[in-house]
Amino acid sequence: MATVFMKWLETRPRDYARGIRLLTLGRLARLHTKIAERWIQPGERVLDLGCGTGDLVLQMAARGAAVTALDVSAPMLAEAKRCLEEAGFADRVRWVCSDAAMLEERFEPGSFDAVVASLLLSELPGQARLQVLRQIQRILAPDGRLILVDEVRPRQPVAAVLYLFLRIPLCVLTWLLTRTTTHPLRDLERMLDQAGFRVNRCERLLWGSLLMMVADPKDVPPGQGQTLPVLGRLQHRVDLRALALDLWGLFLRILPPYPKVEPGLYRLGNPGPESPVLATGNFDLTVRRLIAPLDGRVDAWVLVVNSSGINVWCAAGGGFLTAERVIGAIHASGLESYLRRKCLILPQLCANGVDGWKIRRETGWEVHWGPVRAADIPAYLRAEMQKTDSMRWVRFPMRDRLEMMAVTLGFYGLLILLPVAVFWPSLFRPVLLSLVGLSTFYAIAMPWLPGRDGLAKSLPLAVISLLGLGLYTWLVDPAP
Known part of the structure; x- marks a missing residue:
């Protein structure tokens, strides 16, 4: 304890x-x-x-x-x-x-x-x-x-x-x-x-x-305990559990406890001694987003590194996914004595916190930064791990922006709407409409809003929202 x-x-x-x-x-x-x-x-x-x-x-x-x-x-x-x-x-x-x-x-x-x-x-x-x-x-x-x-x-x-x-x-x-x-x-x-x-x-x-x-x-005979400690085979499945985890990850991703995959070594397809090793964090949604476009198309080892159940970008930026953790996962996997070509492919989005040169220096492995999106990995492997410009760019299409809107609504729905419903029930509907409207507008218009980061882009909308609520309470008496 x-x-x-x-x-x-x-x-x-x-x-x-x-x-x-x-x-x-x-x-x-x-x-x-x-x-x-x-x-x-x-x-x-x-x-x-x-x-x-x-x-x-x-x-x-x-x-x-x-x-x-x-x-x-x-x-x-x-x-x-x-x-x-x-x-x-x-x-x-x-x-x-x-x-x-x-x-x-x-x-x-x-x-x-x-x-x-x-x-x-x-x-x-x-x-x-x-x-x-x-x-x-x-x-x-x-x-x-x-x-x-x-x-x-x-x-x-x-x-x-x-x-x-x-x-x-x-x-x-x-x-x-x-x-x-x-x-x-x-x-x-x-x-x-x-x-x-x-x-x-x-x-x-x-x-x-x-x-x-x-x-x-004990006296351990040579070779004993050298089998690969593989935790299982990863497959893309659509079932009730996956749907529930997707809904949790979509609407309440900001809140713990985060759905996790046990860190360790997994098979994707039928990998062998020549197969590449794909590293990722242990956030459940991240692992399944990696597997979905690869299952049945790629034979590889998947090394799930302990990122404290956080996606690779946020985990690397927050110090939860580091070169030390990747090195530790490599040693724990037992792959070093099994692979003929020690090739590790890291997500490009974790480059903000993972020192690839340190991994190379301390393990002797080849380290490559993979494409931004998992869907590009089959083409990347066919091209002998050469990335095109389109594989390097981080794009934020409408689908991703709508997902961000759902995450925002899930988080602020708990943070704001619950207290409003309890203490100011007459304001619940305008606050709800304000959150939904501004989140939708932000998701659609984000690329054209002024500012470089999300906070700078969202602050003017927050000010507009507060002014609108103030005007509503002034013009319309919320008391029964």
Whole structure:
């Protein structure tokens, strides 16, 4: 449960340790002390995955271990380094800013005697968890050990009800603040077994919502666990579920929770070792818009990257779809050891936030920016990934503008019409007519309105709308 609000605390590194201590009632801090004293020996090489602000790093360094602290957040690492410098142990720690899915690129096999991951796996999508565990198994020494601490669902009925009662409001609040959340782990022991570990100790705390496991690497025969972790085959379908998701995406796209596809690797048609890899975000409508014109026409791998359920353009601009997430998805997919030609096609609309050169440099893959519209991908592939000018241009035809009008009406219908209906019912009809009329006019006339961005174009219409409503209330007495 603490891991949910932890997502917000990660945006405030100075308050992170204090907040986690409060949320876990000090149990996590005591558990970290127990791990450092019981499972970490002086002189051992230890990797702290997702080290946060360094509470456990400090205790392991104080024990005399050679610690490598890894976290994807540079501000969190900076705060951890500051704390270690104040304590006088910074020289015993190696700092690495990296995604947990890139362990095999960062470290040689057998590099560590122990790996600690505290509140990390619950932040990762399902497929990435298994891939990270497999990489940990390879970088551990044969007699090494993995120590996991993470969130799980309590087993006792009363504790489970209390857990949900406290967790759901935290989920909503954290989502509103950060547009992300975490997921409690399930079947962790089975996942560890699949990754090549043998569990030798298990302990539950915080009424069963916090789990600590200690596991040893098993002897894994060569080639075991190398099959591609494909989540399924994507097909274009028209059914009630797809219709409901389309309606949600069309009218209430601005509001969470966004319909999502599980991040991971999917088949489109019958791809093979020579097939291209199409990357996209995990907003359900985005994935289905990609698949609709391609199903039956293209054989490709589809790499669904965790974009927090947001379309690729907005996710890239808002920092939810980054080069680091794409690199992590590539490593988690297992495609690197399978493909003969490592070719990744990124949506052109995510170029505002995804560094293609960084992906090339850190993975060795070819990176291409695909057409703006999915319907052009078959022609783009036939032309050996050469784009025409028409494939590069972002156009905003009437169909897209009408869709934007529907989204606007769906959002402002909730934001404006509901309060008006409750507190000023006599104004409901003029406000509704004003919203529909202005939204329709905006959709039709948008290309010719003054201004370069949508806000500048819509402000004059908003002023006209307010003046019209003011004139209406002045000329027509709304009171019964």
